[in-house]
Amino acid sequence: MNLIKKVKNTGICYLFIFPSIFIFLLFFVFPIFYALFLSLHSTSMLSPPIFVGLRNYQELFHDKTFWMSIKNTFIYSLIFVSSVVSLSLFVAVVLNTKIRMRSIFRGLYFIPVICSVVVVALIWTWIYNSDVGVLNYFLRLVHLPPQNWLGNINMALVAIAIMAIWQSIGYYMVLYLAGLQGIPRQLYEAARIDGGSSWQVFWHVTLPLLTPTILFVVIISTITSFQVFDAIYIMSSGGPANSTSTISWLIYQTGFQGFRMGMASAVGYILFAIIFVLSFVELRTLGLRFRY
Amino acid sequence: MKKGLFSSIVLSAGMICFILNMVAISAAIGKKIVITQWSFPLTEEKAEFTNTVQEFEEANPEVKVNIEFFPWSYRVERFMTAIAGGVAPDLGYLNADYFTIFADSGNLISLNKYFSEEEINDLKNPYKWKGHLYIMPILQTVVPTFYNKRMFREAGLDPENPPLTWDEFFTACEKIKEAGMWPFTEPILHEDPFTIVNPWLFQAGGSYLNEEGTKVTLNNEYGLEALETIVKLHDKYVNPCENSLKAAERGPRFGEERVAMCYSEQQSIRVFRKDYPQLDFGIGHILKYRKRQSHGTVAGYVIFSQSKHPDVAAKWLTFLTNTENVAEFCAELYFISPRKSADSLVKEKINDPLFSRAVDESAYTRLFIAPIRSTLNVVLMPKVQAAILHQVTPKQAFDEVTEKAQVLLDQYIATH
Numbered sequence: 001m002n003l004i005k006k007v008k009n010t011g012i013c014y015l016f017i018f019p020s021i022f023i024f025l026l027f028f029v030f031p032i033f034y035a036l037f038l039s040l041h042s043t044s045m046l047s048p049p050i051f052v053g054l055r056n057y058q059e060l061f062h063d064k065t066f067w068m069s070i071k072n073t074f075i076y077s078l079i080f081v082s083s084v085v086s087l088s089l090f091v092a093v094v095l096n097t098k099i100r101m102r103s104i105f106r107g108l109y110f111i112p113v114i115c116s117v118v119v120v121a122l123i124w125t126w127i128y129n130s131d132v133g134v135l136n137y138f139l140r141l142v143h144l145p146p147q148n149w150l151g152n153i154n155m156a157l158v159a160i161a162i163m164a165i166w167q168s169i170g171y172y173m174v175l176y177l178a179g180l181q182g183i184p185r186q187l188y189e190a191a192r193i194d195g196g197s198s199w200q201v202f203w204h205v206t207l208p209l210l211t212p213t214i215l216f217v218v219i220i221s222t223i224t225s226f227q228v229f230d231a232i233y234i235m236s237s238g239g240p241a242n243s244t245s246t247i248s249w250l251i252y253q254t255g256f257q258g259f260r261m262g263m264a265s266a267v268g269y270i271l272f273a274i275i276f277v278l279s280f281v282e283l284r285t286l287g288l289r290f291r292y
Numbered sequence: 293m294k295k296g297l298f299s300s301i302v303l304s305a306g307m308i309c310f311i312l313n314m315v316a317i318s319a320a321i322g323k324k325i326v327i328t329q330w331s332f333p334l335t336e337e338k339a340e341f342t343n344t345v346q347e348f349e350e351a352n353p354e355v356k357v358n359i360e361f362f363p364w365s366y367r368v369e370r371f372m373t374a375i376a377g378g379v380a381p382d383l384g385y386l387n388a389d390y391f392t393i394f395a396d397s398g399n400l401i402s403l404n405k406y407f408s409e410e411e412i413n414d415l416k417n418p419y420k421w422k423g424h425l426y427i428m429p430i431l432q433t434v435v436p437t438f439y440n441k442r443m444f445r446e447a448g449l450d451p452e453n454p455p456l457t458w459d460e461f462f463t464a465c466e467k468i469k470e471a472g473m474w475p476f477t478e479p480i481l482h483e484d485p486f487t488i489v490n491p492w493l494f495q496a497g498g499s500y501l502n503e504e505g506t507k508v509t510l511n512n513e514y515g516l517e518a519l520e521t522i523v524k525l526h527d528k529y530v531n532p533c534e535n536s537l538k539a540a541e542r543g544p545r546f547g548e549e550r551v552a553m554c555y556s557e558q559q560s561i562r563v564f565r566k567d568y569p570q571l572d573f574g575i576g577h578i579l580k581y582r583k584r585q586s587h588g589t590v591a592g593y594v595i596f597s598q599s600k601h602p603d604v605a606a607k608w609l610t611f612l613t614n615t616e617n618v619a620e621f622c623a624e625l626y627f628i629s630p631r632k633s634a635d636s637l638v639k640e641k642i643n644d645p646l647f648s649r650a651v652d653e654s655a656y657t658r659l660f661i662a663p664i665r666s667t668l669n670v671v672l673m674p675k676v677q678a679a680i681l682h683q684v685t686p687k688q689a690f691d692e693v694t695e696k697a698q699v700l701l702d703q704y705i706a707t708h
Binding site: 012015042044045046047050059064065128129130131148149150151152153156236237238239240241242245253254256257258259260261 | 297301366368369372373375376393394397398399480481483531532533534535536537538550666667669670673674675677678680681683692699703707
């Protein structure tokens with residue numbers, strides 16, 4: 001009787017949240033399991049899938065292109081995460097002080113975040129153009145040799161990372177600003193009274209109390225960096241010579257260009273596993289340094 | 293109160309369903325048969341088919357032809373996704389190079405019963421696959437060498453006598469380079485490696501597959517010679533900045549006179565004349581080495597097996613690709629007619645010596661048709677790029693491609 005009453009009382013609530021749950025199940029949960037199903041099959045999605053067991057995973061582990069994509073993804077992630085974590089923090093600390101036109105600077109830093117990645121990537125492709133790009137124009141002005149930014153195997157990935165860092169700094173800056181404003185003013189006053197220099201105040205007060213925010217930024221930026229796709233699609237198509245081929249690009253290329261959706265799903269699951277493990281490791285190791 | 297609320301919800305839902313049902317029924321009664329065709333724009337106005345559609349609909353008032361235009365990039369993936377989602381159009385534009393994977397998976401309808409032997413024999417290149425005609429061509433292209441006459445003159449070359457053989461081509465490149473100009477354009481961040489590789493591979497006497505289509509032969513002596521030639525071309529005669537450019541930059545680089553020669557399809561004659569009126573250019577030869585062959589394409593329309601009205605779609609397709617309509621379409625857009633009967637009509641309407649030159653060169657067109665074409669694409673381009681950038685030797689590049697492609701081919705044969 002109690003249960004029936006409970007259902008009657010709460011039934012209408014479930015009715016209201018049912019559309020969201022349905023959409024969540026349909027577009028999030030179902031694809032996760034369907035991708036697992038596909039990863040155990042050989043299919044182009046044009047005809048019924050054929051069960052192949054773990055063959056896709058086996059083939060992947062012997063595929064040089066796959067390992068190159070893993071390597072590129074880790075390199076990209078390292079560059080991206082280390083840069084946004086530090087640069088965004090620096091910008092946030094500066095814009096947390098009482099400087100003139102602070103609000104305008106905050107807005108300016110945030111504008112790239114709200115721009116479409118496609119538009120930003122297209123513009124940066126022209127900035128990087130080795131013939132007529134503005135970057136090489138300035139290099140020539142100061143008598144430095146122009147670079148083939150997106151056409152050089154060693155530079156292309158870094159060039160794309162720089163674009164992504166430029167676009168993302170504003171977002172992480174906002175997260176840091178929120179964290180900075182949560183630090184009690186009295187602690188700063190106390191530190192100043194004790195004779196602490198600006199650097200000492202930052203190192204012994206600001207940084208430890210900002211650790212939860214830093215942890216959040218590290219995890220989110222890691223996940224974001226592992227999922228990079230649009231910039232590569234627009235700027236380099238994974239080239240030259242797979243030097244900018246990341247795991248997400250490999251998924252697209254294998255599934256949609258190579259007509260091997262089963263293999264692409266297997267790569268997708270490996271990406272999921274990598275992100276899961278990395279996030280777990282970051283949470284456990286960096287999370288131990290939580291301080292209040 | 294709660295009972296009342298529950299009843300209200302049920303009644304409201306019932307009313308909505310009833311109304312929607314009535315709307316659907318009334319829509320069905322007055323409904324025309326709608327044939328959807330996916331095309332890709334060949335003009336800015338996207339008006340290629342307006343008159344043809346109007347004429348067909350007037351003759352067939354129960355049919356409405358709905359032509360939807362999409363961007364060219366990644367069109368094969370678009371069809372693949374649509375088929376997987378069960379929302380493929382009735383007709384779609386495909387190139388003969390890669391319709392086979394759709395045919396093999398049972399997603400295309402055989403057109404054999406819709407076209408007579410006479411109509412099929414009128415086609416210059418009826419690309420049948422396993423005995424069936426799946427694609428009804430509407431255009432043909434050839435990819436000859438376009439060359440800048442002014443730059444040729446400046447380099448001391450005869451602008452009325454473009455190179456024919458590999459030796460003549462590279463001699464011309466050397467002279468153009470010595471005159472301080474870039475001889476050739478070939479961006480390497482290309483979606484489709486076949487336009488880079490095919491000319492040299494075919495001219496060297498090479499091939500992607502053996503005759504039976506069961507073995508990848510890219511890394512034989514002819515394939516290696518072709519890739520070595522491509523690498524040499526890029527080392528000496530292509531601006532290194534093109535390592536970061538995509539295929540779309542090729543035309544503008546030639547049009548803006550940054551390079552003396554390029555490979556481009558013959559419809560670029562019209563585009564160059566319109567966008568670069570000062571450009572003094574000519575149509576060169578398809579080069580000759582061991583063979584005189586190069587890349588080109590035949591494209592047309594297929595009927596997808598998901599079509600709910602295949603007979604009506606076929607009726608429209610028959611009309612769209614008849615001699616008169618093909619002649620008009622090709623003449624307006626500078627395409628070579630895929631129909632023998634429309635050839636002279638197109639030439640007459642265009643009346644352009646450059647176009648006539650291109651038509652002459654089309655006799656040397658060769659296509660690479662195989663179901664693994666798209667899969668090979670993914671494997672081939674990075675290795676070609678790696679060879680051009682000297683990350684690997686040409687032999688290493690094509691050995692790896694051959695090994696990987698053979699595995700993919702064997703898997704494909706085993707499952708089809």
